[in-house]
Amino acid sequence: MKNRNLSNWSMADVSEKRVTRRVAVAGGIIRLGPKAFKLLAEEDLPKGDPLAMAEIAGIQAAKQTPSLIPLCHPIALNRVQIHSVMRPADHAVEVFCVAEIAEKTGVEMEALTGLSMALLTIWDLTKPVNAALEITHTRLLYKSGGKSGVWTHPDGIPEEVEEILAGL
Numbered sequence: 388m389k390n391r392n393l394s395n396w397s398m399a400d401v402s403e404k405r406v407t408r409r410v411a412v413a414g415g416i417i418r419l420g421p422k423a424f425k426l427l428a429e430e431d432l433p434k435g436d437p438l439a440m441a442e443i444a445g446i447q448a449a450k451q452t453p454s455l456i457p458l459c460h461p462i463a464l465n466r467v468q469i470h471s472v473m474r475p476a477d478h479a480v481e482v483f484c485v486a487e488i489a490e491k492t493g494v495e496m497e498a499l500t501g502l503s504m505a506l507l508t509i510w511d512l513t514k515p516v517n518a519a520l521e522i523t524h525t526r527l528l529y530k531s532g533g534k535s536g537v538w539t540h541p542d543g544i545p546e547e548v549e550e551i552l553a554g555l
Contacts, residue, residue: 411531412548413502416481
């Protein structure tokens, strides 16, 4: 096994980078099952409204990313938004987290952290009805800014993300 010397670890040096507007969008799906999905749609889950709480949790989590992920730069977020889309055919909710900054470093980890906490919050508030929940397709869908410019997921982005981006 390779000898791990922690003194070799450091945050990425961004001192030579330009400040640019950077946007990242992450997405993921939580499958609820028929009964839990029906109760969510009817706003009748026993622990309250998971989608409203997921918005708050996702925003809070994105703001805490540097304290959760080692070597992640602390940044001043300009915007964090959580968008939830009901997917009745799959008894699922697709969640998107948008994070935006004007900085020297990217905002992808903040978008992914916000997304993850939003999905977990929906899980927590739905589990009394169905313990067999599933989170899938957690991924970065879009990022812009910096020297690499615009990047979109190779599988494309949902139309809801196109609408979100058009509104920024």
